[in-house]
Amino acid sequence: MSGLFGNLSFGSPWVLFALAGLPVLWWLLRVTPPAPRREVFPAIGLLFGLNARSETAARTPLWLLALRMLAAALVIVALARPVFNAGGELAGSGPLLLVIDDGWAAAPAWTARMAAAQSALDRAEHSGRSVSMLSTAPPEDGSAPVRTGVMPVADLRTRLAALHPKPWGTDRAAATAALQGVPAGPVVYVGDGLGDDAAFAKALAGVGAVEELRDVVPPVLLPPPESASDRLVVKVLTLPVRVERVLPVLAQSGDGRTLARIDVEVPADADRGTGALIVPAEIRNQLARLVVQGVGSAGSVALLDERWRRRPVGLLAGESVSADIPLTGPLYYLSRALQPFVELREGDLSALLSRELSVLILADHVVTDGPERAQLEAWVQKGGTLIRFAGPATAEHPDTLLPVKLLGGDRQLGGAMSWTQPPGLAAFDTTSPFAGLVVPDEIRITRQVLADPESLRPTVQNGAAADLVWARLADGTPLVTAAPRGAGRIVLFHVTANADWSDLPLSGLFVEMLRRLVAQALGVASNDAGADATPLAPVETLDGFGTAGTPPSAAVAIAANAGRVAASPRHPPGVYGPETNRHVLNLGDGATVLTAAPFIAGASEGALAANVKPKPVAAVLMAIGLALLALDLLISLPLRGLGRGIGRNAAAVALMVAFVGPVHAATNPPEETNPALVTRLAYLVTGDSHVDEVSLAGLVGLSDYVNRRTNAALAAPAGVQPGQDDLSFYPLLYWPVTADAATLSGAAIQALNDYMSHGGIILIDTRDGGTGEGMVEGSRKALARIGGGLNVPALTPLTSAHVLARSFYLLQEFPGRYTGDTVWVQSFEDRNNDSVSPVVVGAHDWAAAWAVDAQGRNPYATLPGGARQRVLAYRFGVNLVMYSLTGNYKGDQVHVPALLERLGQ
């Protein structure tokens, strides 16, 4: 019992003294019979003297008495405002000080933090204390944290409700300063567990008894990833806990799509986890941010800008005039190969090198000695990848910025003066970066520059033999050579970048090789050396929960060359700068470790989750009490003789409900299922759910159109299976032929033949004719395969002279979703069947043209398109329905001109 009622406390305990009055109430109820009902009665004279019997029955029954006592007790207890889980009494005396960490680390469990703070306020209100509050993060305007004055709880609730987590950290020093002069009293500290600050802890402890509440899940900080050659190294910082954690990190594009996901494992008792995000370059270029899933704080979002995304590739040709000429220019193939997945830049060398650049490709460009060479050399030494393509100029004047020493001139392979055939490529060595790429046979190299064999000797570098040759011809001649220079590398293709010397730029292998090379290149340095002090205005900043939004008014621009800037109210984390020069500021920029704060000495520790909300139960008890009183009223009515009327009313209500129910049910009569009673179109169920849906939707649309335009009344169409369903009720069968249609059973063929011979019409649609040719591969073959057993008469093209073209509308063409194909009907007039063609064969996918969706729209576009084609499709459908319903009745229309002429004579 103590477990149940131990947490129960009362807001107005003195009301409970009223319970002592219950026995008096008992006695009063016991002796007071229920109030009599007044009745006017003329024959009262006959009643006098009859009341000798059974006065005792007028006493209130014992159980009713108990019910009333219970109701009264409940009402009294409810008035005493009982509260479950009110929490412990606040220690000490004096006003409560509520300290809340509202930095980024507080965002993940913000709701629980607010609940805990509210709970503390509840307790303060309960014990009649006033409250002051201190939030430790600087507010948006950048000022220092300020403690509110001591105020009543109700006033502080609105301030607490307005509090939200900030996208920057707490300022414990300023908070410590704000604690000066706090009146002594209990302290409730809703902390984030970060930042070891002894002065702050001491200041808090100095105010009074501290109760510190923390989330059991430590905060998570995601610093920006490090860019490696083919991957992003993601590091997640957190505080050590005793269990292993797995933090999913989502790589998202700018529009919020998640492009990749990795699980970063944080081992038990570790304060960080690392994972590698390996994505193709083109995907990587789209990444805008990394997010630790399920955390929801500014610290769990790492925004990415060009530093992570792009590997800018510079292109430079020896002769800029002809460089971009289609099919012959040296840069034409390069730019087309690289365009999809890298950012290409063109210009002169100094302009290219003035900006960050990952890869520079020189196509037959001779590097002149002097500043140009020095500039390039320095750039390569710093980590640039220089890719060179040979060519006539290079062959003539080989410079020294090459991986190998070249022999003068070039080598012609094959041709009129040679007895060798142009060789192809050899398979790549396993040590080559191109390893694994498949070499097509058709590549032929007709000319190349030759490396000096002396310079090809393996050089020992860093203790390992570095293979200089990355690709060879079939005869072993080096085709691609490479050599490291400092942090960078120089790669030489011994052929031109256009198709003059070889087929290589024409092949897909060329693209693959270039992508390998670019992917292998280092990402550009994290800071743009050439950046100036251009102010970059905040474009989009994160709020405390890591959601991007418009920057707050206090956010100001950062200089492009400012280096690392810490997130602060003036510079909230987010995206800065114009479209062409985006910089991101992350909360985790440069962060290496998270510092855990120990619990404040002497504080009572608690977890947020354990802090249950106090539940006032007064309303529940009052409701139960009043319900019991209402029940008592209902019970005592019959005792007073009033029950019959109520019973009658209840019966009337029940009767009304019983009537209304059937009335509503009657408004929707059940769908008529007997096919013989209504006229409806039907389609053959193919088993392909999509095709069947289209057929149904098409016939629904056609039936609707026919019902609107003509006097025919078609019910909802049905799907039939020949051989199983009776076909004789349907005037028209639509039969879409699928490529994988199952062979018809004997019974099905028999049913279809019967149907055709007894006046039914089948519209066979292979759905691949005219403008829709090739849309359904193989349906004609399927028709030939499965239609062999059908008694299809000899067919002739449908012309505008046929009854089918005149049965309702006068039609010249018979389009469906497609148009242009021939529609076939029976060629001769079968008198037995009133000259009605039992089969219409076409390929215009009529059902798709007729189809309407639930909103009444046509979901399938017509080809070549246009509203006219749709209308004509519907008109053909109407004609077909009319033809199937009236047979050759309209055949006379064909002869109308002749008849008129005869009448005129």
Added chain:
Amino acid sequence: MSGVPHPSQALSAKALGARLPPLLVAAERVANTVFQGVHGRRRVGQGDSFWQFRPFVAGDAPGAIDWRQSARADRLFVRQTEWEAAQTVCVWRDGSASMQWHSKSMAISKRERSELLLLALSSLLLRGGERVRLICPGTTAVSGGRGVEALAGQLMSVPDDIALPPDVALPRHAVAVLIGDMLSPLEEIALAVERLASRRIRGQILQVLDPAEIGLPYSGRVRFEGVGEARHLLVPRVEGVRDAYAERLQAQQDGIAAICAAAGWGFATHRTDHPPETALLGLYTALAVKLR
């Protein structure tokens, strides 16, 4: 009726007057259903209705010959009318406050039903050529087709507060019909009946009761209050006294029946939830015997 009528009295009279036409129509309707089943004296005698043509025999007054009928044949015919011995029927309905009561399940009060029966009976009697007189000082007997309307007008002037007919000089050998709930003490009823019987007036009493007065359909603790009187009675449990009440009511009816039997009168009961036609037919046939 002296001088200028009191405004409220005029108003209530007007209200009653407004009620009259439908009441008359209802009375006529009820009377018609009964009249078709019952006919008059069926004897030749003094009257207005044609009864038969009889061949002229010696001794008949020549003035009795119906020349129009005689001209159609070779013989002479005498036209005879049905005997109509007009007799005065004195009617009374209880107009006291208790008669205006009706239980919740009923739409009409006992008084309404009593007046309906009274007027319908009067209509029947007037059609039969009788004279009808309301037992009330200052009234005269009415007769003829428009007599019912005159009677209805007279009903308005009957004082409402007396349960039994006052002592009025009535023609001897008349027939009296008393309609009311007859809940007065038996002595008073006996006195009223004896007073009439002493003038050789035969009669009929119809007790009109509300179903609630017969079944006592209440339950629980009920405080009963009289109509128009200060008496009240708290019954703790009505179910317990229902049987005793039924016995009391039966005793009252038996008493009235005994009084009537002693005076040679008839006695019948009627419930307002039963159709008025049956009660009217019973009354009429009982009267027809007495009027013969």
